[in-house]
Amino acid sequence: MGKVGIFWHNSFARRSYLTGGNRLSDFPDAVGEILKRKDVTLYTCKRVDKDLVLKIHSEEMVREVESFPLCTTAYESAGGVVEATTRILKGDIDRAFCFIGCGGHHAGRNHFWGACCFNDVILAIVNAKETIDKDLRFVILDTDAHHGDGTRDLLMWMNERDVLHLCLCDREWHSHNNLWYDFDATWVSYEWDPNKAYIRLVENALDIAIKFKADFFFWYMGFDICKGDYGSLGIDKETIVEIASIIRELTRSYFDDKLQIVLAGGSMRELATWIIPRVIGTILDGEGGSVDSREESDT
């Protein structure tokens, strides 16, 4: 039975940018039942090493982040994501869900905006390649509503060839080196069934991920695409859980069941409280895996 790590810090429930609107104030209680399981470990996010941060972000930017009132959880947010990757690659755990207080994908080499402070996923990749194996290959699937400009900026700046970046956003583009893909998802809200249309886009992206052949899969999971949230594409909350199941199946078949889910955008507390425990359910094995969705269908 695979082990799952949940990375959390109490400050994420009450302060910083994305949690300013209290989206995580029901946590960790909302995953209380999950935390009782023997195959689940709760890790308190430690601060990310500043020397690591300075490998990808400029000193000037790091100073700005440190004095920016909405980035007070920047070090803990990135710290949890970096530790989760290390623990998965070392075999302490098999999969992880990382809560964050502030996001990562709008943080580039020398700029940060849009509720992001340090680029958590890129820090995790740089650290893993330096400390575990320089030949590791990664896929990042970004289903936040917005373009992951900071992640793209850093991958280009690093000239990183071992990372495939699949980004569902507001543009249709891909690079000649077949490493960086953008899928325009804005039109799905005009479809008769936006959920089906969005899932089709995810599946197209996943086909590219399979061909790339990587060791590790990051899902940068935004729920801002859900109806009523700030990046709404008319997506129902159930669809996020369906995507989680599709990704779990894929990583089971092609990525040695190594999967790290990193929370991204989305502001509504009721969505966070409904979606997150169910998404974590999809990465649990055996009895009680996906327990919450089953309870839902019984009632």
Ligand SMILES: [Zn+2]
């Ligand atoms: Zn977003």
Ligand SMILES: [Zn+2]
């Ligand atoms: Zn994009």
